[in-house]
Amino acid sequence: MTISINNFSQLLEEVAKELDISPSKYKLAVSRYESVATWLNDGEYENFDGKINIYPQGSFRLGTVVRPIREQTEKDYDIDLVCEFEEHASATQAGIVKHRVGNRLKEHTTYKEMLDEEGRRCWTLLYSEQDGAGFHLDVLPSSGFSTVNYSPISITHKENEKYSWASSNPKGYAAWFEERNVNAYRLVALDQKRMISNSFSDVYAKVDDVPDQLIRTPLQRAIQLMKRHRDMRFNGNNKHAPISMIMTTLAAHLYDNETNVYDALTNIVNKLSAHTRLLENKAMLDERLSARGLIKRLADGTWYIGNPTNPNENFADRWHEEGNARAKAFFQWIEWLKQDFLAVTQRDRDSIRFTLEACLGKSAVGKVWSKCVPSPAVQEPTKVNISRPAKPWRSGE
Structure with missing residues (x-):
């Protein structure tokens, strides 16, 4: 038995809360x-x-x-x-x-x-x-x-x-x-501030006391999950792991005001996945096909991911080093994201839990699993209705 997309999205949301600062x-x-x-x-x-x-x-x-x-x-x-x-x-x-x-x-x-x-x-x-x-x-x-x-x-x-x-x-x-995030923020801010004030009344007595920096939209939750996934998948090989600035910038560019974390991740990861051809084919970028041209491979073989507030700053300025090691690591990570967050929904419950524990942490997933994933219904024995029961066998007949 698998789990519904709604339950899976709720599960990701709750795991992100566990990873967040309280x-x-x-x-x-x-x-x-x-x-x-x-x-x-x-x-x-x-x-x-x-x-x-x-x-x-x-x-x-x-x-x-x-x-x-x-x-x-x-x-x-x-x-x-x-x-x-x-x-x-x-x-x-x-x-x-x-x-x-x-x-x-x-x-x-x-x-x-x-x-x-x-x-x-x-x-x-x-x-x-x-x-x-x-x-x-x-x-x-x-x-x-x-x-x-x-x-x-x-x-x-x-x-x-x-x-x-x-x-x-x-x-x-x-x-x-904040500009990329503002529409989603407006949808969730008041409800989240009320919940935080109710749950942490000793810290924030009034709703107005809750700072904006504690509100989390699907974009922010998606980035948190991507960061933890990166840390787990590249455990022991942090040298080439994607840097947070790159994943935050690309995710913010691609976010399309999805209203839950699963849809946000699906959109972001699928659009980034289109870039793998840049590495495999060593081709110039076709901006019509891949993520709005946010990752560029230049004619000299170098890479470019610009700072949106300073185009002269290139976050991928080292991607060409060591035989494109950081570029290869990034695209491999995108494929892992697809496997662990998107394709995993087609598997059974035990497989989903095992995968998420491996890529997000056993403790974080374990704390929220039973809250988000309904237990399989206990099947009752099948009842057989007999409309014309046979007469009891009697000796002498």
Whole structure:
């Protein structure tokens, strides 16, 4: 016996909730990064007395956060924070800006103990919680004026002990994503805020207290499931795994306001599947046939997936390396998505559960399976109606 599409979609929705950050954990994370922001804002910095803008970016801001898993072990949530000094990058140096933030964090007794080694772009604070679900708070130093029409900023980058600037536009990207998501958001926001307020009344006493960042549309749920699926399928081979920025960008481009997560995944995955011919045939893109031309293979064999808010930024700039290893990994992943989320609905219940546990996590699926998948009806013994029963055999007849 298989399960209905409606039940399967509900199952995917509930699994995504299990992978998501809880409203109470979200509020704790906000209070943590607001404290860090206050500490950085109150600092005194040599040769800088301007304004500092500190704000979240990435999955935490987009509502696509999912708890990472590596080697079958749940890891801490990643929270990304931008620390933007209002100054032109040309007026300072990347290394100076990077260490402004690092040195200021080291001035705080608690943060100094939590601070990880310097990363290529960020400083990372390691929080731990009693329930085992902690945070990695990545603070990204930058220079710019993003408050002006969501303009790009310059972020610090360290490679081989040398510092340089890279371009980014986290506010512009968030605005673009919200525009792609706005119609679906309007349909679900009020009901979800009511449910969150009812279930977490000790955290958000009123509906109006529930932040927009906790609302999840089918697009956001689809991206969360895709991220976890990527983490499970590429377990042990993360080097070539599709990056979150690529899957988020492509999914947002292709989302067509589907009203449930299964339909959203079906639309996104089927359109992306058309790109496999670009790898197999090594042909130029036919924009009429494949996903609106979002993935391009250029004449020189390189690949292009543009940042929608900065076309000069190519998310696939390394896809041609190592014999197109990252491109091959991406297209293989799309085929796995088809097998695990689309074709799986034709299988029996036990096979569906086994597949989802393998690609989304046994714990997450196990917690919601009985809630979403009805148990097979217990078949009663067949009743036989005998209209003219034979007479009992009697000896002597």
